[in-house]
Amino acid sequence: MKFKHIPAMVKESIEFLAVKPDGIYVDATLGGGGHAATVLRKSKIQNPKSKIKIVGIDQDIEAINFAKKRLKKFGDRVIFVHNNFRDLDSILNQLKIKKVDGILLDLGVSSYQLDDPSRGFSFKTDKDIKLDMRMDRRQKLSAQDVVNDYSEEKLKRIFFELGEEPYARQIARAVVNRRQEKPIKTTNNLLDIIRGATPPKYRFSRHGHYASKIFRAIRMEVNQELKSLQEVLPQAVDRLKAGGRLVIISFHSLEDRIVKHFFRQIKNEDKVEILFKKPLQPSQGEIRLNPRSESAKMRVVEKIC
Numbered sequence: 400m401k402f403k404h405i406p407a408m409v410k411e412s413i414e415f416l417a418v419k420p421d422g423i424y425v426d427a428t429l430g431g432g433g434h435a436a437t438v439l440r441k442s443k444i445q446n447p448k449s450k451i452k453i454v455g456i457d458q459d460i461e462a463i464n465f466a467k468k469r470l471k472k473f474g475d476r477v478i479f480v481h482n483n484f485r486d487l488d489s490i491l492n493q494l495k496i497k498k499v500d501g502i503l504l505d506l507g508v509s510s511y512q513l514d515d516p517s518r519g520f521s522f523k524t525d526k527d528i529k530l531d532m533r534m535d536r537r538q539k540l541s542a543q544d545v546v547n548d549y550s551e552e553k554l555k556r557i558f559f560e561l562g563e564e565p566y567a568r569q570i571a572r573a574v575v576n577r578r579q580e581k582p583i584k585t586t587n588n589l590l591d592i593i594r595g596a597t598p599p600k601y602r603f604s605r606h607g608h609y610a611s612k613i614f615r616a617i618r619m620e621v622n623q624e625l626k627s628l629q630e631v632l633p634q635a636v637d638r639l640k641a642g643g644r645l646v647i648i649s650f651h652s653l654e655d656r657i658v659k660h661f662f663r664q665i666k667n668e669d670k671v672e673i674l675f676k677k678p679l680q681p682s683q684g685e686i687r688l689n690p691r692s693e694s695a696k697m698r699v700v701e702k703i704c
């Protein structure tokens with residue numbers, strides 16, 4: 400399958416990273432390397448002698464392998480790291496890098512992960528596929544474990560908090576009832592359960608697919624997305640040089656809330672300057688070209704000392 404992903408808010412990311420020709424940057428969510436390629440290309444155009452380096456981290460080996468091919472022409476300007484960004488400190492220690500000039504986090508999943516049926520993320524395919532949703536296939540917990548092993552109470556909380564799903568209680572109950580008959584193994588099994596637990600009026604009247612909130616909640620749980628974000632934030636700020644910038648693009652209100660509160664806290668500690676109070680959002684033109692960018696919110700801080 401071809402690696403297809405249109406990166407969100409590229410122009411703004413590059414502008415706010417304020418890339419220097421000899422700087423060292425971390426792209427902690429390398430994905431298909433779209434943002435990284437633009438940073439490298441732009442810095443070369445601005446200064447042909449640019450010695451910029453990028454540490455590109457991704458927990459998905461398929462993303463790393465694709466980015467290696469795409470960024471090959473930049474040679475040793477890019478260091479590829481197959482790891483979770485929550486281990487930023489140990490990643491940089493291993494590379495003997497103390498401080499960096501900028502860090503980019505473009506959170507969530509890539510379109511490639513969502514669209515590849517073998518990854519078990521999506522119901523938007525005509526195939527019935529095995530529920531999986533692991534970004535890092537070395538990890539044990541998969542979507543099947545979540546739906547078959549978690550208690551009804553825990554499922555309800557995840558569906559409600561991560562999915563913001565109004566029918567969280569009914570769907571959690573239906574999951575538990577169904578798995579008592581037989582294990583829930585595929586995306587169609589789960590779709591069927593969600594369909595049965597929600598009224599037709601709800602399913603046909605919403606913006607987006609009626610199952611997307613539940614699928615997103617399970618994905619965020621499987622990949623412990625909020626926990627990783629909470630763990631990386633203090634490490635990222637610590638690793639910035641004075642004047643270095645941390646640029647974060649989030650796609651979920653809870654992620655944005657975590658980033659907002661963390662930025663406020665470190666501003667009160669006089670560690671950073673917040674570049675703009677309200678998050679930036681993609682232009683209407685970008686949303687038209689890339690509807691998946693619609694929920695993107697960008698926040699940026701600059702390290703003071």
Ligand SMILES: C[S@@+](CC[C@H](N)C(=O)[O-])C[C@H]1O[C@@H](n2cnc3c(N)ncnc32)[C@H](O)[C@@H]1O
Pocket residue numbers: 404406427428429430431432433434435456457458459462482483484485505506507508509534627
């Ligand atoms: C929205 S995509 C990034 C796309 C990328 N900026 C580009 O231009 O192609 C998010 C990527 O981050 C990776 N990712 C998400 N959470 C991660 C984590 N905790 N550690 C490392 N990589 C992560 C995903 O595997 C995915 O490839």
